[in-house]
Amino acid sequence: MQIGIIGCGRWGSLIAWYLHSLGHPVTLYGRPGSKSLEQLKSTRNNGLLTLPEEVVLTDSLQAVTAADTLILSIPSQQLRALLDTLRPLELRNRAVVLCMKGLEAETGRRLSEIAKEGLPPSNTVAVWLGPGHVQDFYAGIPNCMVIDSDDEQTKERLITAFSGPLIRFYYGNDLIGNEIGAAAKNVFGIAAGILDGLKLSSLKGALMSRGTREIARLIEAMGGNSQSAYGLCHLGDYEATLFSPHSHNRRYGESLVTGKPFEKLAEGHATARALHNLAARYEVELPVCEAVYRVLYQGADAGRAVSGLFDRALKEE
Numbered sequence: 001m002q003i004g005i006i007g008c009g010r011w012g013s014l015i016a017w018y019l020h021s022l023g024h025p026v027t028l029y030g031r032p033g034s035k036s037l038e039q040l041k042s043t044r045n046n047g048l049l050t051l052p053e054e055v056v057l058t059d060s061l062q063a064v065t066a067a068d069t070l071i072l073s074i075p076s077q078q079l080r081a082l083l084d085t086l087r088p089l090e091l092r093n094r095a096v097v098l099c100m101k102g103l104e105a106e107t108g109r110r111l112s113e114i115a116k117e118g119l120p121p122s123n124t125v126a127v128w129l130g131p132g133h134v135q136d137f138y139a140g141i142p143n144c145m146v147i148d149s150d151d152e153q154t155k156e157r158l159i160t161a162f163s164g165p166l167i168r169f170y171y172g173n174d175l176i177g178n179e180i181g182a183a184a185k186n187v188f189g190i191a192a193g194i195l196d197g198l199k200l201s202s203l204k205g206a207l208m209s210r211g212t213r214e215i216a217r218l219i220e221a222m223g224g225n226s227q228s229a230y231g232l233c234h235l236g237d238y239e240a241t242l243f244s245p246h247s248h249n250r251r252y253g254e255s256l257v258t259g260k261p262f263e264k265l266a267e268g269h270a271t272a273r274a275l276h277n278l279a280a281r282y283e284v285e286l287p288v289c290e291a292v293y294r295v296l297y298q299g300a301d302a303g304r305a306v307s308g309l310f311d312r313a314l315k316e317e
Helices: 010-021 035-043 076-089 111-118 134-138 152-162 175-197 201-221 226-230 235-243 248-258 268-282 287-297 302-311
Strands: 003-006 026-029 056-058 069-072 095-098 124-129 143-149 167-171
Touching (some): 010 026, 010 134, 035 056, 076 111, 095 111, 111 124, 124 152, 143 152, 143 175, 175 201, 175 268, 175 287, 175 302, 201 235, 201 287, 226 235, 248 268, 248 302, 268 287, 287 302
Parallel strands (some): 003 069, 026 056, 069 095, 095 124
Antiparallel strands (some): 124 143
């Protein structure tokens, strides 16, 4: 399978390394002038992993989109702009895989919805979701992930081509639930980091229980399967997001309490805004997500907002 990957950050580079290890020819794209791309070109190393010489590095969209399978691994809020950039290329008959976890902040739109609207109809769209960190995969620590798509043939072809000893892929069967769940877990990662900063890590069990239940309600209200909240894309990703030292969202939440600077991308920041809008639209209570939203967008005290969740009056869930 000819693979083109757009986005040469930590995940894009890991995907290039992984798929090359399975025998696929891979081209990895970075924007002209990208510091990440220049570092890879000069050293083949990004501080986390080393790319084999056979992985082609390019800043040409024409070169990377010549592949029959395109993987997009960029910040979720940049997806619409990328699709606008790709439009003049008039891509046809590609499988486009979104290895991204997020929702459009302003609208709450799922990324697969945006991609389907922004690509010619002959292309198929899939999502690659689930737990895992670059550092663990590169160290040879295996994990399980999910590929989902409305196109069953594309889903089966991708799972067959991408599965290996390091990553076992499961068949997703609920795009709504899997995408909402994958995006929302980053918001709970921020909440978990706040608890860590407050030295209240013991409350993470309650956070996980309550968080999964509220996201199940939202998924159901949006037309998905509520049970998806308990699968790999949400609850199954909690260990990697709420506990791992590699989790950007957890570390970002902790920084809100400790005051230590944190400059990495935390996708949960934009997702909290999207979930706030979706909660109002679908009239679903999302107490944890709302607490994080108040901290990030309304200046609420992080400690009071999140720890206060566990002082609420008892009621049946």
